[in-house]
Amino acid sequence: MKIDRRCFLSFVIGGAAGTALSPLPWKLTDDLSIWSQNWPWTPIPPKGETTYVTSTCTLCPGGCGISVRRVEERVVKVEGLKGHPVNDGGVCILGASGIQLLYGPSRVQAPMKKVDGAWRSISWDQAIAEIASTLKELRAKGQPQSVAWISDTDRGTTAELCRRFLTVYGSPNFIRTPSMQDAYEMALYLTQGNRAMAGFDLAQATFVLSFSSGLIEGWGSPPYLFRAKSVMRQKGGRMSQVEARLSKTAAKADQWIPIKPGTEGALALGLIHVMLKEGLYKKDFVETRTGGVEALRKIAGDAYAPEGVSRTTGIEAKAIIDLARAFAGAKKPLAICGRGSGRVPGFVQEYLAVHFLNALVGGINTSGGVIAVPEPDYIEWPEPEMDAVASKGMQQPRVDGAGNGRYAMTRYLLNRLPEALAAGAASPVQVLFVSSSNPAYSLVDSQSTAKAFKRIPLIVSFSSYMDETAAMAHYILPNHAYLERFEDVPAALGFPKPIIGLSKPVVSPLFKTRHTGDVVMQLAKAVGGTIAGAFRWESYEACLKQTLGDKWDALRKNGYWVDAKFAPGAFETKSKKFEFANADIAKLPAYASLKAPGDETSFPLTLMAYDSMRLTAGYIGSPPFLVKVLEDTILKKSDVLVEINPATARDLGLSDGSSAVLSTPKGNASVKVFLFEGIMPGLVSMVRGLGHTAYDRFLAGKGVNTNDLMGSVEDPGTGLEAAWGIRAKLTKA
């Protein structure tokens, strides 16, 4: 048979039509997809019995209750604990990513020692013995004060064990990392005489005036404040946000009042001026329970008349008067401060001015106001026996200068440590312990910090993660991750009642880690003498159980203990009143808005850092889920986007998405530009929490660390870190 063209085509077309009509193509497509859907590397999570463990989250000082879901021995989900007084079932974005912090790739899996610049595994016994021998040498040389300890918190048993260790060893240098807690504690102490934490009864307030505080951006305990804000708004409460940038908090407030950054304190004094002049304050409270209002009249005198304040802050005089009237006229007004998430303490005068606003409307220790929550007092250990070296060492001045001279009232000044380390021929700190904190990343001017830390001959990190400080340490003695260990949570930041939470192990430790509390005791035993004698507990768990005493059982069962009948205590000032003025306050320099450092002609713009709930900026690095959900207006590939006003961009010849170089007196960084109508012209703002060099590949090498570009600004009254911005320049790349 001859195969002609016609025959060939008929055969091909007929064959194709026949095949198409048969089930073959469909069967093949189906088989192909089934085959390609069953690659062995697509994981199939094993099934098993599901159980829930009640615990307390320790990823931030928020103190939320969590319910952790386990399938057999695996942790599969972290959820908020329903009925918990702080978060009632809600959970923040970081808390929800908790599983990634347990199983994630940045865990330090065993004790390590740096040998010739590389990490080597080392046994626990040897690591402890080696560090103890250095500690013994320093003591023998009579320099116990050259040991310092940095920790994110000074409350709770672990922190107290570290501090106790330093005390019996002979060093006063226990340093808490800076935050707005420092400034709030100072404001409460100066005016009320209470050594207390500030709690905010936001849910009951009817008018909230926030001075750049990121109420829904990580300020205080996020789930508590989110919920309280929802309740407050539901009940008809209103909120005004004073801020240079349309933050999420500003966007969700009823009123956004743009202000020249750094002048928030001037506005607070301006409001006080109007309230005093117009008699808009709670006379019964001010007359009976406060003292020194006449001095306040002088402080907020004519210099703070609306016209002058208007020039300083850029807010119209009428708006200032209206705001003062609205605030004073509300049933339960509440003023708060602490910029963004409160990572930088700030200017204490500003906190005082805002606190005075609350006092003028009687909003102190009352429903809807600021509540002085007493520091937890359940840790009652016997006074340790001190030997001569320890007593002598404890009398030495602190290396950070806190508690001395100009800084007599300040408790911790970590921001001053780099300077102290850099001065002199040898570093005044010979051994630095770092637990649950990452100062090499999170301190303002992190480059100087890292440089100064390099002068310390021995840095020991207790971090569970390979963070920046751990990376530059000499030893890492990894703590259990937060879902693997016991820990007491002595307070919930910003919560208006005393509350104790218990964090307990949900799974047994995955790696060769040890609880920092246990390691401190083991170090003490290795150093010996009175130091060993100060730690008579068998283990950290035994210590915790004994310390919590009769609360232990309730804490194990419910996860928290709350003082339901709590009533705020009396003022503890000399006059037993709230004091607008006293000898300590008089020692502080008069209020003046702090300028951003840098020269205005070569740096025409001002750079500010802002916080996002979708990034962490402290010791815990952002887990992969957080980086994944970060907006594409913040991060694009590995470039951070800085916000500028379109008007500013026009002047600079920049367009949306274009590359630029951001320079400050501290350094340069390449960035991309995001045009944002919600930012005041002349400002540049950049998110906090990027620019990591450590942690895992999901976080490291993306964006810029704002702290690298920022310069430290010292509050002249207290020495606390008060940097809110720095002069900057943006040039087309």
Add this chain to the structure above:
Amino acid sequence: MDQQKNKKYGMVIDLDKCTGCGACMVACMAENNVAFREDETDKLLSVAWMRVYRLTNGKSFPNTQECYLPRPCQQCEGHEGHSPCVSVCPATATDYDMQSGIVSQIYTRCFGCRYCMAACPYHVRQFNWWDPIWPDGMERSLNPNVSVRMRGVVEKCSFCYHRYQTAKDKAFLEGRRELEEHEYQTACAQACPAGAIVFGDLNNPQHTVHQLAQADTAHEGKSRNPNAFRLLERLGTNTKVYYLSSQEWVRRAGDNEVKKA
């Protein structure tokens, strides 16, 4: 057994309360085994069942305003279950369940044609361009109640259907046929720290969603609440996610084509 009345699970999201924090997105990812890659900044390629959008009123400083809008699958009922994606799927991989009102997605049936993605007006559907890979040891965090999706299939929010099944199983074991409102909640509603997301049966007058949504069944579920709206309502997708906002510009942003009243 008595024939049970059909459920119509839906959501009401209060945009006045939403803080844009993103806890819903991450709670969803943890619950539903959503994978992650090193670079997720191209949002068209980034798989997220729940996504929080940032809306702006478009005005210049200082009159600019923002609002955050969480967007799960809108679970369109359309007209008698003809939701846009269900109508187009050639593999019957997605279906409208009349008993719960949930649009399903069956990964093993999906062969990745992505017709549904083109049909969905809300961008809720996402394609797996890559194999889901977890760093060593991290696969231990996976939830066994939700299957991991393989490369080459489309996935989307299921209103945490596995939670519905678990809750129903539990109720059956206890001899009950009806679920309490709190027994079946999606991961996002449960996590929301601001209490902005409310979930429940829109057909059940006892449920908060029914009271908030005030759906008018005579008009394809359009809300009687003047502050409530649904996304692109004019398309007739008859969605089951209602949004509340006290601000007019936000309600209009739900459908920019709607003429000003």
